[in-house]
Amino acid sequence: MSSLFDRVGGRFAILGMLRSFYDSVFSDPMIGFLFRASDKERLIDREYALVAAALGVEEPYAGRPLEPTHARFKITGGQFERRLVLLEAAMTRCDFPREAVSAVLAHNRGLRSLITKDPGSDCHPT
Structure with missing residues (x-):
């Protein structure tokens, strides 16, 4: 059985x-x-290691620590969730298997406390 990393098409597909x-x-x-003000290619390079890890392949992460890097932006829960919506859409456009999409999104959600201190952005009926 092939890994999720292989099933999405490996490095170049990611x-x-x-x-x-x-x-x-x-x-x-x-x-x-x-x-x-961000360098898009640098972000892609750093994000690659995180996606690869979510798909079962350890790649060295060369970026700065996530928590202090993101703290200065005061990212809201809604902004964090919006990024996940865009990430899911990109994986869907690129025909990633649903299992891989779920793994990458779960990995990203696991990093939430390092990116935003804002509570969840879910709406609850009153």
Whole structure:
């Protein structure tokens, strides 16, 4: 049985998906402004290691620690969730298997406390 990493098409497929994802992020009216001063290729390179890990392949992460890096942006729960919506859409566009999409989203959700201190953005009926 092949790994999720292999099933999505490996390194090049992940990098292609991440380019599609970050194109969406940078142009998004809800969160794009947070990325205005960022180097897109650098983000893709750093994000690759995180996606590969979520899919079962350990790649060295060369980025700065996530929590202090994101703290200065005061990212809201809604902005965090918006990024996940764009990530899911990019993986879907690139025909990632549902199991891989779920694994990557779960991995990202596991990092939430390092990215935002804002509570969940779920709406609850009153």
